[in-house]
Amino acid sequence: MARLFRDPYGVPHLRASSVTDLARGQGRVSVLDRAWQVEWLRLRATSGTAAVLGTDAAAAWDDLARAMRVEETARRALAACSAETQAFVGAYVEGVNAELSRTDPGSVPELAHLGHAPGEWEPWTPLATFLAQHLLFGAIGSQLWDRLVTQVLGDDAHLLRHEGPQAAGSNAWAVGGRRTASGLPLVGGDPHRNLEQPGVYQQVRLACDDPDRPEDRFDVLGFCFVGAPGVQHFAHAGDVAWAITNACADYQDVVEVDPGLDAADLPADLLPLRPGLAVRTSSYLLGELGFDALLPLLRARSVDDVDRALDRWVEPVNNVVIADRAGTVRYRLAGRVPVRDADGGWTGWLPDPHRHDAGPDGVVVTANERRGPESSMVGRSFAPPYRARRIRELLGDRRGLTTADFAAIHDDAFLPTAPLLARLVPGAFDDFDGVMAAGSAGAARFAAWRSALVRRLVAEPALAGLADPGPEHDHGPLLAWSMDPVVRVGLALPTLAAAALADERPLGIDLPALARAALGDLAAKEVPATWGDTHVARPVHALAEVGFDAGIPFLPVSGDQDAVRTMGSWPAISDAATRGAVARYVWDLADRQAGGWVVPTGASGRPGPHHDDQLRPWLDGHLVPIVTDWDQLAEDSSFSKNASA
Template structure:
């Protein structure tokens, strides 16, 4: 059996003599640390959340069932090779061994005790179902339905609210060659951006295998895993090689008008769904073991040939000095009628030399982007990271952490001509303690509300076609995200923005000056939010720097909600010369148990854009004895 160790942050380090031992140990520590989250993930995958949260879960449950999330996971599991099936089964065996599946054990987990829920055991295919449920809304479903509404109402002007701007999917990842680092080896840094959740979506973990009989299975990997899925997926340092991803913003899901006799997944009645995972019965799990066994960039590259979705930009580097980009996943090739005729097969690999760099931030990279999709994030984050790296050499982890912390707001230049005179000299730096940033944000919120209330948008105010996609159908949210694009247009939709900008300034003229961090605070979502009889665990009101289109992406909803509801759900620096020279951090902590010493102990580090140490010396860790 695997031996379990913990570092000072409570991060689990799992050490076993076989892959099965390691998988079992990972399942064990995941259930110990995240029992409520695992039950919540199981309910979301199976469409049974209403059994815990009541009517607030009904819309999602209908969606999960009609999308056939479980069916896709079961078909995908059946198609896996025996080795990958065994890997998943060993993980689930460990998880089930520690899940509180009896009423007396459930009382030890606060959310389970509050709801009276007893965790259910997992079948071997459940990790695939929970992963599918976490990712299925990460691409095109909401945007496509919103685009239809925009085109119906705004016609040729629909592009004004569907633009290259901040979207719910985004991340930063960058790498430099060894000639630019103090260590002489490549370095990778970055941070994935998602909705903040309590507990966090990513789990820090170390997985080490000392198999005496199989050289392939002598690995030692630190990284981030999706809770409920074994191995490490998107961000990891395996000693000789490291990798990271960002969303490639690819167009890989289609929605089709269907009749009542349609036999397939549906988003809602009358709207059929096609996605790579459902079409191929494949959720990319064949990549999991090859990633753990990777020694070189070529190994990681080959492992990601098995990836399906989300479609990602992949940045890799190894101790031999190779630094490489490719995209990974399944993107359909469509004929003129929209039928899928195959899959794009050129991942557009790019290698850079020791003096080179790679930066990806969900923006248009080049010709490959046009093959993948149509809408991307604006270039601001990428251009800012490039500028911060410039031609610098001697780079160390602290330099990469400083990039994580950069709070210069992209897109401000498009708004300059509309800013009140008192804000014309604002430097655009969205620091939590900045009065100027607070004043700008207050005016921006008032401006968004003024613009969103304009009659030009009245036709967009009908309810969303389904509650699951309602977040995409809020006009004020759409205007807030599109503000730079609207400001760059000449009287968009006949709206006199200059007049509304002046009225917005009048709206906030009597407000007392306050720093940005007074309202821009860390605000993770919890399953109990909006449930009248349940109270979500409290999280300290923590001011954070950044904004929706800063490198330090801590996005709110201007004019609607100024707190930070999404942003960096992990940060990392991987140094290929020495893993311990880098660092990592998550917004909350290693434990999902409210009140536990490691529930929110990383929040102060994360809020200050500092990294927790990566510890690899087994003698500096504490072994669990039970």
């Protein structure tokens, strides 16, 4: 059976003598620390949210999960897994159900608020929760927006694409050993998603010492998705470490179909989105997600091991950064990317994972950007290049790099687009250094002007067709953000500014004149004293709409959308940061304890000391220690006692 230890921040460290005992223990810990989240993920995966919440948004989600056949795909994907993977996932489910059976719903604030008891997990539920987490993670929103903007603007549609447009993103980078103080590689990064409470990622350590199986003697720490066993995306296994970013690949296609077709009459490879539109996805077509990679990742000892494990991955498609103690630093693409014929039909899968090694003097950076000519085979909508360029600039040709240096890169709040936009109004922001610091008055004034400019742009007649495009472009509340012209114009503002500064009139608009008028708008309103007065981190809770208070304060936070310290705000809509870094980490291949990690609130989703004890370090741009010495950890003896009860 597994034994549970905790570090000073309540992070679970699990030890077991078999991978199934380890998975069973991880399932139990998921419920101990995140009981509400475990149930919420199950409800989302099984189209059960509306029955509990009764809201329009919940009903829309359930409709989408049914249309995208989450349960069916999860069942097929589990059946496609090896017997060993099925046993691993099954043991996790056993652990979840065992701990749920011991959980008093009244002791979990969210369940008590709803008067709801959690349901039992099925063997396929972990795959369903993982798939549901990523239903809208691909290109569906961007493709729907592209249909609309192309219809309204024709050849000028590219001006509102923000090199995507993509508001999602993450940063990951690595340097070779000749660039570090220790002589071994460093890996760092931060995934960007919606800020949620509880957080999407859980810090965890999984150690196995199977006396009969040398491959199952491993010790891996990282971030896992609650609801799935193992560590999927970010981990340090002692001899090797890895990290990912979204590759912005087109593994989901929106396809026009006869609007009179019933869902049952669609071709077998299509899923209904709405009348006249369907979706083709890699996971549904293949009946796989890639869970056969999970155990090989835990067993990995080298870059090559991680690389081979990720050959099994399906979706989401990721950019992967890997480094090991032998000094290898590698980039590779992981996941199934479809190859299309001239008519857009899928004819096979991209055979080249686009891998390359950086060398001991090298650097690998990935921030969802278009990486080069090969990217045209991967997708059409990438993030702008600003974050990737800035990280490379901050790394430069520096030597002797440490965890502290990487943490400073995490914390870089310089907005690369600020100097570009300021050129529209020469002299107006000469006293602003471009750093979106929470305490900055210059950042507050710049952001207020930017919002005023977006409001004026959206009101231009050339964009009128985007504001009221007709019912065929109404895709419901879940995709409303993707179709919001205010959001899209705000994201595309640097693209429009670059065109205007090149002596063009983007969309026939005199952008410098609008920019000057927007300056005048500031005189008629009160500008916040500092950026942090309105730019606050706002983690959302699934039950906020039904009156539940998660108890997490909304506090000032530095950063902005295209900064390395990504804390997305939406000009002309809200300055609040509702998405950004949902974790930060530095993996040091010389010494795991020399690295660090942090999440936005805490390791636990339950009220108590570890509910929000990482909030202040996260806000301040600091990492909390990684503790690997078992003697420095506190064992939870009741965990083993309950397992044998």
